Amino acid sequence: MMRWDCKDIDRDAIIRELMLEAGLTDAPALADSLKALESFASMPAPVPGPALAAMLAGTAAAAGPVAEVGTAPGIGIATGDLTDERPVDELGKRRQLRKHRPAVIGAAVLTAMGLGIGGVAASSSGFSKGTPDFMQSLISGWAPGWTTAPPSLVPPAPAGDSPKVTTHPAPVDLPAPAAEQEPVIAAAPEAAVPPAVEPSPDAVAPSAVEPIEAKDSPSQGAGRPEVPKTVHTEPKADSPGVFKQTADTLPKWGSKDFRDGLPQVLQDGKADLAGKSQGASLRWLFGLAR
Amino acid sequence: MTDALTDAALRALRGREAELFSAVYQAFAGQVLGYLTGKGVSDPEAVTQEVFLAVLPRVESITGGVSGLRTFVFSVAHARMVDDHRRQSRAPEHHEFEPDRDTRQSSSAEAEAMERVAPGEVMALLDVLREDQREVLTLRIVAGLTVDQAAEIMGKSQGAVKQLQRRALNALREHSVVKEYVAP
Incomplete structure (x- = not known):
């Protein structure tokens, strides 16, 4: 076994030199103190740690850590594992951890945020699967208030072409339905009763009317045609009243009723398209809209 | 049997890395430990190991023989001592005892030296x-x-x-x- 020591210096000489420089040659107590300090230099070499032992001798650890210091030079075999950079002490480990702490925390925060957002998005289905049924049923009967004017919502009928063709009959047809409907309901009793009663008591009245009628229609008979004529003219005389009634009925339709009824009217209009001209229904609709 | 680490011995060990490292460690580790202990380093043995982990890979490149090597070793030890003192001045470090990391099997040599x-x-x-x-x-x-x-x-x-x-x-x-x- 060979132990290496460093005997190139004489510490006693150093102590003497020190005391000589300080001018303290006759101070035995000081010399003892310095020699006690000198004994620090003869402390045994500490047992090498794992990394240092590997650097020193490689596989010499078989003899145990204490013996390794002495036997290392003789039986040591270099393994080439000298570049082991593992942190040997606790401080090194902590430093390494501290070095990567911001990155680790950042990654953890980002992962947590991603998981949270993903969980919320996954749990709330929203309308991703389509509008729910209750919403469809709510929307179905609703039409926005501003749809009164826009012609784009008026049925996709060939509205662009139809006005050219059917503008003329419209004013004629407008009172007609009202005139036709009204006599049936309200004026029918009046028309039914007077023809039976009027001709007998009021002989003058027909005669007063007759010349005009005779002028207009000389070919027609006097008795029979009069009744239909009067029946036919009474609505004309009452037509202002009829218009009033229709005019009265219009305001009764509040905007709300109108909105509610608009789809119905549109549907009716669609249904009547076969019988009536499109222009008539459209004009009527626009009239209502205004 | 001990042998003095002289300039001639250093030259003879040049090229045989394991033997050179062991010789340098045996020659200087005790002194470094004594220096660090005298300077009041908190864990002199651990710092001694750090010093030689830094010194030994560069031993071959040191010029000036044993004297130059001595200067280099203690300059590294001095730097580590200053680091340790700064660390202590910031916050006294208390390590919890971990039996697995305690490789000391016998304290008799240290006890003798301390006595x-x-x-x-x-x-x-x-x-x-x-x-x-x-x-x-x-x-x-x-x-x-x-x-x-x-x-x-x-x-x-x-x-x-x-x-x-x-x-x-x-x-x-x-x-x-x-x-x-x-x-x-």
Whole structure:
């Protein structure tokens, strides 16, 4: 076994030199103190740690850590594992951890945020699967208030072409339905009763009317045609009243009723398209809209 | 059997890495441990290992023989000591005891050395000194450096080092005189 020591210096000489420089040659107590300090230099070499032992001798650890210091030079075999950079002490480990702490925390925060957002998005289905049924049923009967004017919502009928063709009959047809409907309901009793009663008591009245009628229609008979004529003219005389009634009925339709009824009217209009001209229904609709 | 680590021995060991490392470690580890202990490092053995982990890979490139190697070893030890003192000044570090990491199987050698050195007494002696005075004395007596080498490591001029060691000796002498006067 060979132990290496460093005997190139004489510490006693150093102590003497020190005391000589300080001018303290006759101070035995000081010399003892310095020699006690000198004994620090003869402390045994500490047992090498794992990394240092590997650097020193490689596989010499078989003899145990204490013996390794002495036997290392003789039986040591270099393994080439000298570049082991593992942190040997606790401080090194902590430093390494501290070095990567911001990155680790950042990654953890980002992962947590991603998981949270993903969980919320996954749990709330929203309308991703389509509008729910209750919403469809709510929307179905609703039409926005501003749809009164826009012609784009008026049925996709060939509205662009139809006005050219059917503008003329419209004013004629407008009172007609009202005139036709009204006599049936309200004026029918009046028309039914007077023809039976009027001709007998009021002989003058027909005669007063007759010349005009005779002028207009000389070919027609006097008795029979009069009744239909009067029946036919009474609505004309009452037509202002009829218009009033229709005019009265219009305001009764509040905007709300109108909105509610608009789809119905549109549907009716669609249904009547076969019988009536499109222009008539459209004009009527626009009239209502205004 | 011991052999002195001389310049010739260093040259002979050049190229045989494992033997060179072991020789350098045996020659200087005890002194480095003594220097670090005298300087009050919290864990002298661990710091000693760090010092040699840094020193040994560069041993081959050191010039100046044993003297140059000694200067290099203690300059590294001095730097590690300063680091440790800064660490202590910031926050005293308390390590919890981990049995798995405690590789000491027998404390008999240390106990013998401590009994022989009587470190408590010497540490009390060193406590009399200021920090730089203590540094000069440990570098010169424990590390065995010359005034030039100590001045280089401490970053001071030779005159400043001589002045420091003179004042250190005077402080020690006054202390020992007071102790002798009080003790009997």
